Amino acid sequence: MNAATERLAVRLRGLGAARSQFGRACVILVPYLWLAVFFLVPFLIVLKIAFANIQLSMPPVEPVVTWTADKVLQLRLHFSNFSFVFGDDLYIAAFLNSLKVAGISTVLALLLGYPMAYGIARAPGAWRNVLFLLVVLPFFTSFLLRVYAWLGLLGRSGPINDLLLALGIVHEPLQLLQTDFAVYLGMVYSYLPFMVLPLYSAIEKLDLTLLEAAADLGCRPTKAFFTITLPLTKEGIFAGCLLVFIPAVGEYVIPALLGGPDTLMIGRVVWDEFFGNRDWPVASALAIVLLAILTGFVLLLQRVQSREEEA
Amino acid sequence: MSTDPAARAATTPSPPAPYVRIERLTKRFGDFVAVRQVSLEIARGEIFCLLGGSGCGKTTLLRMLAGFETPTEGSIYIDGVDVTGVPPYERPVNMMFQSYALFPHMTVEQNVAFGLRQDGTPRAEIETRVEEMLSLVKLDGYAKRKPHQLSGGQRQRVALARALVKRPKLLLLDEPLGALDKKLREHTQFELVGLQERLGVTFVIVTHDQEEAMTLASRIGVMRAGEILQVGSPTDIYEYPNSRFVADFIGSVNLVEGKLVEDEPDHVRIDCPQLGGTVYVDHGVSSPPDAQLSVAIRPEKLQLARERPEQPDNVLAGTVTGIAYLGDATRYLVRLSTGFVLRVTMPNVYRREEQFEQGQPVWVHWHASAAVVVMR
Structure with missing residues (x-):
């Protein structure tokens, strides 16, 4: 039973x-x-x-x-699209320029985003929520509208040029639009929240007694930042950089609206091939190559990260 | 190790000179006074224990010694040097944190070497000293591990090694055994004392655990509400508490209120209505007549008897109302005719000793030296 x-x-x-x-x-x-x-x-x-x-x-x-x-x-597989893509200097230049712009934008976003995330994570309780909300606030408006807003701000008779003229810093309006400067500005502005959010969560998790322990053992605050804080928030840095770099490489809207005619980026080239030339196969081949490059980057980063964890 | 001045000091005991001097130290957080006018002197090579409940200011006091908090008033001298305004990274003081605060991205070896590396110690010396330290805390062979690969007890020892490797003038320990289980605690307590004796480093320990304080400390400072109520050896604190709070906080005690009725230099007699009689104490007290006093008697100093013992004083009749057999001793609750319940602990010296039974009428008696009179 x-x-x-x-x-x-x-x-x-x-x-x-x-x-x-x-x-x-x-x-x-x-x-x-x-x-x-x-x-x-x-x-x-x-x-x-x-x-x-x-x-x-x-x-x-x-x-x-x-x-x-x-x-x-x-x-029937036509490899000619790929040989065409690799055979033309224009495409190679577009790829390299995209990687350069995305790389510089990522570094700028990191340099700007880290102090921001640090400040938010260390702010007193009530302030922290307000600051956090401010970071997320731009998402409440359309991305496209926000980029258009920069068109107005950076224009020859926009508020920035007006201010510079009024202060007597410049004597005639600066050409801000259609420059690399405008592209970088737009990129960093648009993707900064993606950098700040993972950094914030990494910094916020950091145990502050570790910094006290470092100070107690004779480590000055600046050095403690580089030996304790930075390595322990590495995952946030990796995540933030990927979240900025990957969409930035293929970005179309920002270089198209803010960049000049000579701002050669792969997103724009793909757009032109697709809608201007109606050459779908070459546009698709470009997209596939871009995907391969980015996947390579991600895999490389993951390899580095996991190797460091093992050590 | 023999070249270390601190170690030499331990082998040749010098008269205790104040090594750490705390003068009228106050710390306020807004309206809250965490530490109030604390003055304290700690001798070289001492294990000084700050004991108190949570929020009594003991941790704030420790953090001021480490340099993490700046005192609102007062000053701190270590080895004759005023360190009040010195930042933590320039103090000759190291701390073992309650959470251990080991750097999770570094190996055991790197953790221990961290402090030495900040001072620019030559690499070869760092290596030998770290190795020495790890073998001292019995962690040789664990050098390449990361903190998360260690047990709680091992982490505690890494934290200790990291704090000791710089040969600090003063080692601060915040609840050093708090995170360990009971068996490991007992073992580690003795190891810690042994290590301290060998290295001769002055220890200041913060704990809320009176047993930890009693076994580790050479002197204890009992804190409450930001003030130090009593400083003394564990025996002093236990046998001669200077206040109701200290008597009650350390160990178990029977506290009764009373009035002085006979005041001689060699003895006093106190009328205690709660006991329904007088208590004879064989030491004088300095207090104004008619002052409200308290009498503290430890449960193990009370004795039970079936027959009325032949002594004129300190004998009371009662009934056993509660029994707790603990193995090494038995705790009784004895209700007196006044309704007051006394706690009595009787050691179980003999096997199959006859125990008193529930509801049994008994006599409670104690020696004239058993009771302590406290004013506050």
């Missing part, structure tokens, strides 16, 4: 475990399904177009997989 009930209990527990496992699988399945439908499928379509040939039709590409008259399933 006792043994029987025990066996039953074990079986029921087993059933329960199986059911909870099924439940867990379901919970994971939903986001995976979402990712598959909205990220993987579009990516595969872009990948397909990158290997297709251009053709005057709608859509303006030849199909990659065809069913021929003599009942053969034909897969």
Whole structure:
């Protein structure tokens, strides 16, 4: 009797475990399904177009997989798009310039964002929430509108030039728009919150007694920042840099609106190929190469990070 | 180690001169007074323990010694030097934090070496001193581990090694055993005292645990509400508390109120209505007649008997109302005819000793030296 009930209990527990496992699988399945439908499928379509040939039709590409008259399933991959992309200096220059602009923007955002995040994390309780809200506040307005606002601010008769003229610092309005300066400004302005948020959460978690311990052992505050605070908030720095760098490389709106005609960035080139030239295959090939470069960066960073953790 | 002046001082005991001097130290946080007019002298090589409940100001006092808090008033001298305004990174003082505060991104070795590296000690010397320190705290072989790979007891020893490696003039310990389990605590207590004796470093310990204070300290300062109520050896504090608070805070005690009825230089007699009789104490007190006093008697100094003992004073009749057998001793609650309940602890010296029973009428008696008269 006792043994029987025990066996039953074990079986029921087993059933329960199986059911909870099924439940867990379901919970994971939903986001995976979402990712598959909205990220993987579009990516595969872009990948397909990158290997297709251009053709005057709608859509303006030849199909990659065809069913021929003599009942053969034909897969035709055109690598010419990629050789074209790598063969043209314009594209290479656009890639390099995008990486440069994104890299400098990321460094600037880090230099500006770290003190900001530090200040917020160390602010007294009530202030902290207010400051935090201020960082997130720009997201309440459309990104596009905010970039347009800079057009007004930086214009020849905008408030910034007016102020400089009124103070007598300059005698004729500065050309601020359509410059690299405007692009960097727009980039740092737009992506700063993405830098501040992960940094804030990393700095806020830092145990302050560690800094007291460092001081107690004879370490001056500046040195303690570099030997204790910085290494212990490294993860926040990595996360913030990735969150700024990746979208910045492919950024289209900011260089298009604030940059000059010679601001060559890959996002803009892809746009021109797609809508100006109607060359979908080359545009897709560019997008794939960009993706490969960025994936390489992320993997490299992760490798570095995990190696440091092991050490 | 023998070249270390601190270590030499320990082997040749010198007359205790004030090594740490705290003068009328006050710390206010807004309206709140955390430490109030504390003056204290600590001798070289001493283990001084600040004991008190939470919020009594003991940690604030310790943090002022470390330099993390700036005193509102008063000054601190260490080895004759005024360090009141000296920042923590320039003080000859190290601290072992309650949470240990080990740097999680550094190995055990790097943690211990951290302090020496700040001073620009040559690399070879750092290596030998760190190695020496790690073997002193029995952690050789753990040098390359990270703090999260260690047990609580091992972390505590890394923290100790890190604080001791700079050979500080003064080592501050904030609840050093607080995070350890009971068995490990007892073991570590003795290790800590042994280490202190060997190195001769002056220790200031903060704790809320009276047992920890009693076993570690050469002197204890009992704190309440920002003030030091009594300073003395563990025996002084336990046997001669100077106030109701100290008597009650350290150990267990029977406290009764009374009035002086006989005041001689060699003895006093105090009328205690709560006991329904007088208490004879074999030492004089200096207090105005008719002053309200308290009499403190430790439970282990009370004795129980079946027959009325042959002594004229300090005998009361009562009934056993509660028994707690603890193995090494038995605790009794004895209700007197006045309704007052006395706590009595009887050691279990013999196996199968006859225990008193619930509801049994007994005589409580004590020696004339057992009771202590406290004024406050």
